[in-house]
Structure formats: C-alpha cells, structure tokens
Amino acid sequence: MAKHSREKNCSSSVSDSSVDRSRRRFLGATAGASLAALVPASASVAASGETVTIVHDTHFHGRFRNAQEYDLNIARYYTVVEDVLDDTENSLFLGNGDDIAPSMLGLEYEGEHMIEALNYMDVDAVGVGNHEYDFGADVATTRFEESGFPWLVANLLDDTGAPVPGTERWTTLEAGGLTVGVFGLVSTNFHSLTDYPAEWQVLGYVEGAQEAVDALRADGADVVVCASHVSTGVHDTLAAEVDGLDAIVGSHSGIAYDEPEIVDGTVVSEFGDEFAHVGSITLDADGDLVDWRRVDLIPENWSPTDAVDEYEQITARETADIEEDPTLVDLTEKWQGELDERLGQPFFESETDLNGTFDNYAVETGFGNLITDAMATIGDTADVEVDVAVQNGGGIRGGYYEAGPITGAQVMETLPFPNEIEVVELTGQQLVDYLEGAIRPHPSEDYGTQPAIQVSGVSYEWWGHDDETWIDNVFVGGEPVDPEETYYMANNDYVVGNDDILSQAETVLESGQFQGPYVLDVLEEWGTVAPERENRMIRVDEDVGAGSVAREDGKITITAPFPESGTAVVEDSFRAVIRTGDDLAVESVAEGDDTVEVVFDAEALCELVSSVENPVLRVFGGYDPDEEYWGYGFELPTSSGYDYFKLKSSVDAAAVLESGEGADDDDGQNGDGGDGDGEDQNGDQDDGENQDGDDEDTDVSSEKEEDGMPGFGPLAALAGGAGGTYLYSRVRGADDEESDRA
Numbered sequence: 001m002a003k004h005s006r007e008k009n010c011s012s013s014v015s016d017s018s019v020d021r022s023r024r025r026f027l028g029a030t031a032g033a034s035l036a037a038l039v040p041a042s043a044s045v046a047a048s049g050e051t052v053t054i055v056h057d058t059h060f061h062g063r064f065r066n067a068q069e070y071d072l073n074i075a076r077y078y079t080v081v082e083d084v085l086d087d088t089e090n091s092l093f094l095g096n097g098d099d100i101a102p103s104m105l106g107l108e109y110e111g112e113h114m115i116e117a118l119n120y121m122d123v124d125a126v127g128v129g130n131h132e133y134d135f136g137a138d139v140a141t142t143r144f145e146e147s148g149f150p151w152l153v154a155n156l157l158d159d160t161g162a163p164v165p166g167t168e169r170w171t172t173l174e175a176g177g178l179t180v181g182v183f184g185l186v187s188t189n190f191h192s193l194t195d196y197p198a199e200w201q202v203l204g205y206v207e208g209a210q211e212a213v214d215a216l217r218a219d220g221a222d223v224v225v226c227a228s229h230v231s232t233g234v235h236d237t238l239a240a241e242v243d244g245l246d247a248i249v250g251s252h253s254g255i256a257y258d259e260p261e262i263v264d265g266t267v268v269s270e271f272g273d274e275f276a277h278v279g280s281i282t283l284d285a286d287g288d289l290v291d292w293r294r295v296d297l298i299p300e301n302w303s304p305t306d307a308v309d310e311y312e313q314i315t316a317r318e319t320a321d322i323e324e325d326p327t328l329v330d331l332t333e334k335w336q337g338e339l340d341e342r343l344g345q346p347f348f349e350s351e352t353d354l355n356g357t358f359d360n361y362a363v364e365t366g367f368g369n370l371i372t373d374a375m376a377t378i379g380d381t382a383d384v385e386v387d388v389a390v391q392n393g394g395g396i397r398g399g400y401y402e403a404g405p406i407t408g409a410q411v412m413e414t415l416p417f418p419n420e421i422e423v424v425e426l427t428g429q430q431l432v433d434y435l436e437g438a439i440r441p442h443p444s445e446d447y448g449t450q451p452a453i454q455v456s457g458v459s460y461e462w463w464g465h466d467d468e469t470w471i472d473n474v475f476v477g478g479e480p481v482d483p484e485e486t487y488y489m490a491n492n493d494y495v496v497g498n499d500d501i502l503s504q505a506e507t508v509l510e511s512g513q514f515q516g517p518y519v520l521d522v523l524e525e526w527g528t529v530a531p532e533r534e535n536r537m538i539r540v541d542e543d544v545g546a547g548s549v550a551r552e553d554g555k556i557t558i559t560a561p562f563p564e565s566g567t568a569v570v571e572d573s574f575r576a577v578i579r580t581g582d583d584l585a586v587e588s589v590a591e592g593d594d595t596v597e598v599v600f601d602a603e604a605l606c607e608l609v610s611s612v613e614n615p616v617l618r619v620f621g622g623y624d625p626d627e628e629y630w631g632y633g634f635e636l637p638t639s640s641g642y643d644y645f646k647l648k649s650s651v652d653a654a655a656v657l658e659s660g661e662g663a664d665d666d667d668g669q670n671g672d673g674g675d676g677d678g679e680d681q682n683g684d685q686d687d688g689e690n691q692d693g694d695d696e697d698t699d700v701s702s703e704k705e706e707d708g709m710p711g712f713g714p715l716a717a718l719a720g721g722a723g724g725t726y727l728y729s730r731v732r733g734a735d736d737e738e739s740d741r742a
Contacts, residue, residue, distance in 0.1 A: 031108030034635075051225060051290055052087045052175040053088035055081055055280040056249035058095035058126065059273030061397075062106025062114055062738075064332040067413040068399040069299040075324035075332060077275040078121055079230055080295050080317065082325075085278050090176030091280075093122065096250025097129020097186070097229040098273070100143060102397055104343070104412040105335060107516065110135045111143045120327055124173055127184030127227030127250065128153035133196050135418060141166040145653050152184035152227060155208025159199040170212045172219055172395045178285060181216030185209060185238075187231070187252055202443070202477040205234055206241045213244045223287045225249060227508040232270065232448070241268035246287025253446070258314070260292050260673055297322065343412060346405030351530035354406065356398025356414035360391075361440075361450045362641030366531035367452025368396065371415070373492045373531075374522040375515070376456045378421045384509050386423060387476055387491040388431065389456040392438075394452070394513070395419065419492035424502055424508035432474055435460060436503045439469040442630075451537045459581050461538045461618075461648065465630075472540070473616060478580040510569040512552035519736035531714045535581040538620060541565065547598075547619060549652065551659035556602045557621055561650035562594050564624035565630060574598050574621030576605060576651070584608045589621065596621070596647075609653045617653040622646055 065073035085091045099118065100111030111132070118126070128151050133140045144166025154169040157739035163169050167378035170183035188202050202209075209226060216224050225247045228235065232253040238245060247267040256272035260281055267289045271279025275297060282291040294314045298304055302318035302583070354367040368391065398414025426434070440450045441464030449464035458481075460474040472620045474481040481487075488508060492515055496502045511518070523529065547560035558576075562569075574586035584604055590597045598619055609615050625636040637645060 001485060004619055007704040008058060018705045021624075029072065042739070050177040050285050051178055051282050052096055052178050052281045053084075053280050053291075054180075054247070054249060055084050055091060055278065055731040056094045056096065056224060056227070056269065057273060057277070057279060058099050058123070059097065059129070059250065059254060060099045061154060062099070062101040062103040062109075062111060062416075063274060064105060064113070064117070064328075064336055066299075067103075067410070068401075069302075069319075071299045071319040072116060072275045072297055073324070073328075073332065074275060074511050075123065075328035076319055076322040077278065077298060078276040078325045078328055079322050081121070084278055084293065084295065087144035088280075088282065090178065091469045092124045092173055092175055092180060093585060094182065094225070094227050094249060095123050095126035096227050097127045097184070098131040098252075099126060099129065100140070101131045101134040101371050102416040104409060104416055104516075106131075107416050107418055108339060109335060110139050112146075113331070115143050115146045116335075117328060117331050118573050120331070121148075122150050125150050125152055125171055125182050125184075127151075128167055129229040129252070130187055131330065137165070137197050146203045147321070152182060153186050154183040155185050155188065155203040155205065156196075156210040157201040157203065159197075159201065161167065161201065163259065164200060170216055172216060172221055178222045181213070181219065181221030182227055183209070183216065183224075184227045184229065197439060205230060205238060207247060210239055213242055218242055222285050223247070223283055227421075228252070235268045239263035239268060240371055242266075247281065247283060247289075249281070256294075258294075259311060260289060262289065265664070280544070281661075286680060302598060307609060339409065343408035345407060346518060347408045347411065347644075349405050349506075349528045350401070350403055353617075354398075354401040354410075356396055356530070357400055358396075359641055360396040361393035361452050361453055362448065364451075364535075364537045365416070366452065366533060366534050367398070368372045368393075369456065369534060369536065370523070370529060370531040371396065371515075371519055372454050372456035374526075375421055375481065377522055378490050378511050378513065378518065379423060379488065379509065381511060382509050384423055384488060386457070386490045386596050387487040388458045389494065390495070391454045391515075391718050392495050393450070393452045393454065395494070405538075406523075408524075411520045411523065412516045415519060417494065417515070417677050418491075419494045419515050421490055421511045421513050421515055421518060422493050422496050422507055423488050423490050423507050423511070424496060424499075424505040425503050426487050426489055427483065428476075428481040428485045428487060430505065431487055432456070432471060432481060434733065435462075435474070436469050437501065439464040439471070441465055441467055441469050442638075443467070443632045443634075445632075445634040446636060446682065448642070449539075451539075452642075453537075459534075459536045459538070459579075461540050463540050465541070470547060471545075473579070473618070477581050478612070480579075520611055533578050535583055537650075537709050538577065539642070539646045540648040541622070541625070542623075543648045544596075545649065547649040547651045549655040549659055551602055553558075554602050556600050556605050556659060557591075557655060558598045558600070558649065558651055560596050560598065560619060560647070562591065562644075563597055564649045566645065566647070568624045569596050569647075570622035570624070573644065573646075574619060576600060576617060576619050578608060578615035578617055578653075580612055580615075582608060582611065586621070596649075606657055607631075609656050615653045617651040617656065619649045619651055620646055621644075 004541050037676050099114050101105055105113055117215045149251045150171045151167045152170060153167050155214040156164050158164050171182045185205060187207060215226050221673050222245055223246050228248050228250050229252050232255055235248050249269050254269045256277050257270050260267050260269040269281045273295055277294055277296055279294045284290050293314055296316045297319055298316050299319050307314050308316045350365055355365040356367050360368045361366055372389040372391050376386045379386035395417055396414055397416050401410050436454045439462055440452050442449045451462050458476050461472040463470050476487060542563045542565045544561040544563050549557040550557045567590055569591055571589040574589050575583045577583045584600060587601060588599045610616055625645045626637055630636060
C-alpha cells in the first residue's frame, strides 16, 4: 500500500524489574493553557522544517462495528483514517491496544479476525493493551506473531527480564526525513486486569518510559512518542518526570479530548476508542505541536458535539456520507456474518429497557439485576443452592437496549469475556468484607464513588469517601446477614481468582459455563422479562440519624435532621425502604432550618411497614453536596450515575404503626433507630436510585436519562455502544486508578 510509505528500523532492550517510582503531581504552569498561545500557526512552522503527522487511537475491543450503531464501523473508520493520512506528506498510524478483545467477536475468534484487519490497515505499530491477553499469553503471542507490525510494551517483561513473547519494547519508524521513536506502556496492575502469567515482571511507568526514551534517543530518534495504554492521570506524571518524551498518544481510559494538552512540554493527545473519532497530531523535528485534527463520525440518530463549532480543527462527518472500505466490508462479512445469522435474532423479550453500559459500575441497573439473577440459577445444574450472585461492573460491556425483542448478540456483547461461572463458600463476615472491598471511594474526579458490582440475593447500603468504605444493613434473601453463617456465592472465575477474599474461599462448583452463553440460555428459557431496580445497593453519603414520626389527616410526616454535608434537598428523590427492598415514594418534602420533613400517605406507609416483621425502615433522599464541606477540589457530584448525594434516616417502624390520627413527636412516637428500625451494621448508601424521583427508582426505562457514564467527568459522553465508544468528549481526569476489565 502506497498511502504513507515508511521504513521500519526496530530495536529493543531490557532492564531489571523495579518498583514503580512514579508520583502524583499537580499540572505545571503550561498544563491546560490555550493552544493558541502554545502552538504557532501550522503553515509557518511546517514551512521551516520536517514534520510528522501521527494518526492514533485504535482500541477496537475486537469489534468490527459498534454494538448498537452498525453504521459506525471499522470500514468507515478506516476510510477516514486514510483520508487523514493522505492529507499529510509524512504520516504514521499508531494504535494503543485493546484491539483483540473484549467483544462477541473477540470471544468467538480470540482475536484472529482483528489481526487480519489490522494487517490490511497497514498500522505502523500498536501499544499492547491488557485485553490482548484475555485468552492467555499463548494466544496473545500467536496473534502478535501473526501481525505485520510490531506490538510494543516497554514496562512489561517476562520472568527472565526479556520483552514478553511476540513483542518489542520500542521501535523506530521513518517518516520523511524524521526518525520517530515509539514505545508502549501498559497498566502496572496487569495481573488483576486479565490473564497474564503471574511470574511476569512490571516496571514502574516512569522507569519503563525513561529507559525507552533513552534507548530511542541513542538510536537516533528525532521525536519520541509513547503509544499509551495507561490511565489518563498517569500521563501527567510521565510528562513531568520523563526527560525527552515529546508526545503521549492514546490511553487506557478511552477519553476523547477536545484538543491536545501540553503538560511540561509534552504533548498529550487522546481521541477516544473504537469508531467515533479519528484524531491526529502533527509534530516538528523538535517534538513541538504544529497542528492537530479530529474527525467525529456521526451516525444518523446522533448530533455533532458542541466542540465542532468551537474548534476549527474538529469536523463532523455523517456516516451515510462515508464510503466503506470494500476489503473491510468483506472481512466483516467473513467473520461477522455467521454470528449475525446465529445470534442476530431475538432470543427473549424485555418489557423494560436494558442498560448494559458502564453505568453498571456506578448504579444498580435492571440489566445488572437480570444478569445476576440468571447467574444465580447456576446452582440448579449441580444441586447447589446459590444465596448470592455477583458480577463485576467492568465485565458488563453492552449498550443501552430499549424494551422489546432482545437479540442473542446484544447479550453476548454485554458479557464478552471468556469467564466461567463458579460458586464459592463464604461466611457472612467474608461476604460483608467482600462487598465492602469492592467499593471504589471518593476522591475520584474521573469516576466518583462506585459500588463497582451488580448483585442478586443480597441488599445493602454502601458509603465511599475519603478513601474509606463501609456498608450497612446487609440482607441476604431479605434476612439480616449472619456473620457466622455459610453462604454460597456465584461469581465469575476472573473475579474469584483475583480477589483476596474469594480466591481463598472454597470452590463448591466449577460450572464450566461461560457467562455470556449461559445467561443467554437462561433468558431464552425465561422468555419474557421485566427487570427493575430493587434497592439492592443503596448509596449513602450522610447518615443524618433517626427521624421522628407524626401522623395527621391521613399523612405521616417523618422529620429528619438536615444533612451537615449538604446545601439543599432534592424534593422528588425521597422514598421509604424496608429490608426486603420494597419501597414507597414520598408525597412531599419540605426544608426547615435544621430539618427535612418528608410526608407519606399514612395508609400506604403502614401497609409497607407491616408487610414483614422487623422491616428495618429507612428513608433515603437526595441532596446537593456542600463543596466546601467535602473539600475534594473538584465539582460534585461527579457524573458517576448521580446528580446529587444521598442521605439516610432510620425510622422506628413501631412508631409508624402505632401513630394515631393527629399524633405528634411529643406523644412518644419518636423514632430512635430501634424497635424494628434496623440499626446500622456498618452504614452506607444507595446505588439503584434515579436522579429525578423516587417513584422512578425501580423504573429501568428511565435509566438512560438518569444515569451518568462513570469515568467521564462533568462533560460526560453519550454512550454510543459497548466497550467505550462515545460521541461526546469526556473530561480528562487526574486519577491514577485502573478499572477492572477496562
């Protein structure tokens, strides 16, 4: 192919393993500065010397098309890539990994299909991502060896200190008169992300990057670029501490910048993943940014982003107007056609919308409940009674599917990993410890606090702030958890093998069943489903204490203290909940000077409370957080599925039942957290709520409007489908954490 000819001169080196010496830091003075002040006019700079244009960000997840928007596909994406490459004299095409998996196609073909496509696309080099190893090191090595381009990772070494099989640590590429050095970086917590050999070594980000830069400079590189598969927040550290690094392209986070950033002189550029954006940067011989471009691919039912109007370097192209590359169309049919025929038909029907997006990290979803309910039936195959089923949020990778017929492909895209369902035996205390340990607490500007799992058979309140977590009111099958009792939990073998608690538990069932196919079989058998939110995970940001009870004119008013950490309550968000998860929406809410008065229909509330013994009655509601009180230094709430924070007030259920017409707090009806109120076992919050009203908290059909996208920040992206293809740009974050199965 003659579109952008170049020569490849590859070299590699090794280093002893060491600990990660990277540290957190604040942005330098140039970070976030206007590009107008930092970048000269491209024409004048280009005329003064050689430049190289780098088209970057693949991150295909093993897909040939978006899980929901079939017009957004690899055949159109590559047409735009070629257009960008052809518009520049000296150009390179770099990938940043996670190209082999996770997806339905990846699960079916273990990445073989993607190598054929990437070889045709003539990619110059790809940084290794964690999902290249979803099917084990042997499969990954085979795929690397089948590739007509180098896979790069500088900070991952085998047990002898050599580059991991099939890869190089760095390489040099020729573009016009410039030698461009390229190296890859992958997440340092790789052993918990996918199926790497346990004995492989990992170097710290700064150590691995500095060694690569030094070697590439010694090899004569004029410009040095990192094809990154580490989290966005790590880039600040790399820019500050690695000498001689000109640019960082791509990331583990799948973020699309509205413009590149310059951090301590290093260009940082991220243009998303999958097929929604094609981005490029142009550098001069000194590694300085000369120009940049971003093309947004817009399906028929999408609208261009505001950034299209704000930046002359960003353009939008309708997918209907982009000609598909014919070879990639043929490859899609070759690899996708059989699966479409087999799984493209409806397998069951849902009466509610199914949310399979990354919302499953942050909030209880109807689809998460459905998946875990199906997983809980695995015990029926071996006469094992499963008490609890759990699915990690990162293992749910689908789109948002409207109520109606649901295809097999939609379920398989939602559960694309080669994970088998297992059942382990836990004590009640171990179960509580596991649930608490799964929570991701604030501060996190990227993600916000998250429970990070979906559950069946168990409900609890959860809290996560100031790098601490706790849970409270844990019920298994609606009954208080017994710390000494034995419980059986269904989970997937990836989580079981990597969790400190579950990996030490006794395995009572190895089902041999992959999650996707098994769940699909169960749902096909069920035929028609209508999953809803059921208060299985209840977020709490502040426990305000006991609420008092008064009854008058057929109404019961519960008066609770006003949250110290809030500025105003969200009136339509309050509801009463009992231990079974049944709830009742509020009729009205009023703020006092130091109190919140929540009014319910008396008959309905009494019916709710009397439906079970010891109902553990609580009132939950939303409030606007006080930024100064929390002191996180970024705007709250982050867009992790919530528009506000949540309060909890415990209520004496006996006081509700005994309240007479016209009774008030002085008649002995005050709630104090006892008498069936269910005192806190640890304390925490609600995940299954919407942002607009309690009466919709269990309405899955409202999830699409109410739930934000975890990991996005205030300018959250609109989900374009599974695996992180997003139309709108996410705000770049400053958090170094990696997400499981991200």
